[in-house]
Amino acid sequence: MIQYVSILLMLIGIYGLLINKNIIKIIVALNIFEVGLNIFIISVGFVSGGVAPILTSVNNSSALIFVDPLPQALVLTSIVIGLGTTALALGIARKMYTTYNSLDLEEIGGINND
Amino acid sequence: MKKIVAILFLGILGFFIFSGIYANDAFGSFGKVNLNDRVSNKFITKSVTNDNEIVEYNKSSNLETGSSNYVTSIVVNYRSFDTLGEVTVLFVSSLGVALLLGSFGGKLTLKYKANFILRVGAKTVFPLIALIGIYIFTHGHLTPGGGFPGGSMIASAVLLLYLSDENFRAKMSSFKLTESLMGSLYVLVGIFGLFTAGYFLSNFLNTGVVGNLFSAGIVPIVYVLVGLKVGSELTGIITDFLKEEVNE
Amino acid sequence: MKIINIVEIVTSLLLLILAILAVSSKKMINSIIYLSFLSMLAVVSFVIMRSPDVAITEAVIGSGLVTAVFLFTLLSMKKVGDKK
Numbered sequence: 001m002i003q004y005v006s007i008l009l010m011l012i013g014i015y016g017l018l019i020n021k022n023i024i025k026i027i028v029a030l031n032i033f034e035v036g037l038n039i040f041i042i043s044v045g046f047v048s049g050g051v052a053p054i055l056t057s058v059n060n061s062s063a064l065i066f067v068d069p070l071p072q073a074l075v076l077t078s079i080v081i082g083l084g085t086t087a088l089a090l091g092i093a094r095k096m097y098t099t100y101n102s103l104d105l106e107e108i109g110g111i112n113n114d
Numbered sequence: 115m116k117k118i119v120a121i122l123f124l125g126i127l128g129f130f131i132f133s134g135i136y137a138n139d140a141f142g143s144f145g146k147v148n149l150n151d152r153v154s155n156k157f158i159t160k161s162v163t164n165d166n167e168i169v170e171y172n173k174s175s176n177l178e179t180g181s182s183n184y185v186t187s188i189v190v191n192y193r194s195f196d197t198l199g200e201v202t203v204l205f206v207s208s209l210g211v212a213l214l215l216g217s218f219g220g221k222l223t224l225k226y227k228a229n230f231i232l233r234v235g236a237k238t239v240f241p242l243i244a245l246i247g248i249y250i251f252t253h254g255h256l257t258p259g260g261g262f263p264g265g266s267m268i269a270s271a272v273l274l275l276y277l278s279d280e281n282f283r284a285k286m287s288s289f290k291l292t293e294s295l296m297g298s299l300y301v302l303v304g305i306f307g308l309f310t311a312g313y314f315l316s317n318f319l320n321t322g323v324v325g326n327l328f329s330a331g332i333v334p335i336v337y338v339l340v341g342l343k344v345g346s347e348l349t350g351i352i353t354d355f356l357k358e359e360v361n362e
Numbered sequence: 363m364k365i366i367n368i369v370e371i372v373t374s375l376l377l378l379i380l381a382i383l384a385v386s387s388k389k390m391i392n393s394i395i396y397l398s399f400l401s402m403l404a405v406v407s408f409v410i411m412r413s414p415d416v417a418i419t420e421a422v423i424g425s426g427l428v429t430a431v432f433l434f435t436l437l438s439m440k441k442v443g444d445k446k
Contacts, residue, residue, distance in 0.1 A: 002407055003144045005374040007131055009381050011124050016385035018120040024390050024436070028397050031428065032381050035404050038420075042411050045154075048145030052412040053158070054258065055182035055324060060171035062158050068147060069184040070154045072413045076189060077200040079419050080262045080344065084207030086428055087351045090435045091214040097439050098359060185415045222438055250418070258414035266422045273430055348427060355434040 003043040009036030021105045023093045027086060034082050038075045045071035157188055172325045180321030181255030181330040189260065190336045194315040197336075198300060201343060205297065208347045211354050218357040221283070228278050236278035243271035251341030255330040261337040265344030272349045276356060284353055289346040296343035303332060303339070366410060373406050394432045401425040 013036060016029025045068030051059050053069040093103070100108045135141050142148070149155050156162050160169050160177040171182060179187040189197055244267075250257075251264030275282050307316040319331040377400060384396035401424030408417040 001144075001370055002374055002410065005377055007128070007135075008378060011128050011131075012378070012381040012385055014127070015120055015124055018123070019117055020385070022390065024432070025385075025393055028393050028432075029385055031397055032384060032400065035400060035424070036381075038416075039404060039407055042408060042413055042416060043144060045147065046145055046411045047147050047149065050412060052258075052414055053184040054414070055169070055171045055184075057171060057325075062160070062169040066149070066158055066184070067412045068149060068152060068154045069157060069188055070152070072185050072416050073188040073193065075413075075416050076185065076260070076262060076419055077197065079416070079423055080266070081200060081203055081207075083266075083348070083423050083427055083431075084204045084351075087355070087431050088207045088210045088214075090431055091211045091354075094435055094438060095214050103439070183415070185413075222434060224437070259418050260415065263415075263418045263422050266419070266427060270422060270426050270430075273427070352427070352430065352434075355431055358438055 003040065006036045006039035006043060009033075009039065012036075023096065023103050023105065024090075026105075027089050027093065030089070031082070031086060034078075038078060041071045041075050041078075045069070157184060157192060160187070169324060172323060175321070175323045177321055177324065179317060179330065179333065180324055181333050182325050183255055183258065183260075185258075186255045186260055186333060186337070187330075190333050190340075191317060191331075194304075194336065197340065198304065198315070201297065201300070201340060204344065204347055205293070208351050211351050215354045215357055218359050220358045221280075222356045222358045224277070224280070228280065232278050236274050240271050240275055243274070244268055247271065247341070247345070251337050252334060253327075254337040254341075255333045256325070256327070261340030262344055264337075264341040265346075266348055268341075268345035269348035269352060273352050276352065284349060286350060286353055289349055289353075293343055293346040293350070296339045296346075300336065300339045300343070303336060307332070369406070370410050373403055373410070377403050377407070390436060394429060394436070397432070398425050398429040401428070 010033055013029050013031075013033025016032060017026060020026050020029060047065055047067050050065045050067040053066045053072070055062070096108065097103060102108055136143070149158070158169075159165075159167055160174075160179060161167055162178065169177065179191040181187045181191070247264045247267030249264075250259035250267065251261045254260035254264070272284055276284075304315040307318045308314045310316075310318045317331040317333075321331045322329040380396050380400045380403065384393045384400060387393045387396065401420060404424065405417050405421045408414075408420060
């Protein structure tokens with residue numbers, strides 16, 4: 001169920017990228033795409049009936065069924081990089097706003113070529 | 115019109131994605147994964163060379179990596195070079211934000227005045243949040259968490275101070291110093307492993323019994339470095355975003 | 363039917379609804395708030411799939427710091443617009 005939903009989230013993110021002209025909303029759509037992609041990568045490693053990949057005093061042996069820890073390690077770093085790229089994109093958007101006084105992509109770039 | 119074209123395009127794209135993923139046998143369906151086929155099986159038994167040795171909590175000792183959290187052992191032991199590159203990406207993006215917005219001089223004024231409860235409460239809660247952040251990145255090999263969430267918790271504590279006090283200004287020079295020092299120390303730990311154990315970022319300390327506090331070799335050291343570095347970088351990003359142009 | 367299955371279905375439906383709202387809402391501030399809610403629900407879905415490390419990271423970054431950065435950007439833009 002949640003795997004299908006993650007793919008649909010990615011598609012909604014691409015839809016937002018296609019129809020929006022506002023820069024802030026394009027960055028929001030990119031973030032939705034990223035959340036969907038993260039959920040999809042996590043769901044690839046899910047094992048039904050598995051426990052969280054941490055040895056504790058209760059789950060104390062590696063012979064138990066764990067969920068796959070490798071996608072989790074990849075997504076852990078991906079989320080932090082997502083914050084960095086979002087901050088960079090928003091910084092560029094702020095700079096564009098101080099230069100052009102607009103957030104609309106058609107007003108910024110499409111004045112001469114219509 | 116544009117929306118109809120977009121929906122049509124997404125329909126075709128979604129059809130290809132769904133049929134590409136679910137129409138062949140190579141991609142297991144949701145929840146039906148056999149971990150014995152995957153490389154993670156080696157990471158779970160904590161031995162890349164030998165097969166199927168069972169690791170037990172509080173009993174096994176002197177393994178390849180001693181951390182009881184498997185995600186931590188992958189992030190800073192098996193794929194530590196990857197993490198070094200990731201930290202570099204974060205550094206470059208914070209550098210870009212500083213180049214774009216750092217020339218602004220003024221401070222963004224928030225649209226409200228912080229009242230008494232917010233001011234006193236934020237000052238009370240700030241050490242608690244910072245302490246939890248430090249706890250999370252020092253115990254990353256035993257409990258869920260690690261350097262990245264711990265560092266961002268410290269950054270969010272600083273964000274709380276910014277929101278509650280209008281005149282607060284973080285000392286960015288010390289944060290920059292912490293960031294560059296921690297990044298250099300991470301590389302130095304790697305080079306030290308290269309000379310003592312043979313390859314870059316190898317685990318040159320002894321790994322003790324799984325589950326003890328001092329059990330994971332260089333994992334807690336690296337996570338403390340990563341946590342402080344990520345915390346100071348994200349604090350720098352937030353400080354840059356709170357700046358504003360002063361000239362008309 | 364276990365409780366966790368019900369939680370999964372409710373989370374999935376809310377994720378889809380919030381994503382559509384965030385993409386198609388007219389005001390920028392609404393879209394940012396919907397994105398924050400969506401990150402919070404993604405935390406629930408990570409917990410359902412047994413990944414506590416990712417859940418902690420997403421809870422701090424996705425619904426805290428990203429929202430703060432978006433809101434600061436929006437505040438500064440309003441300010442420049444007022445001066446004009």
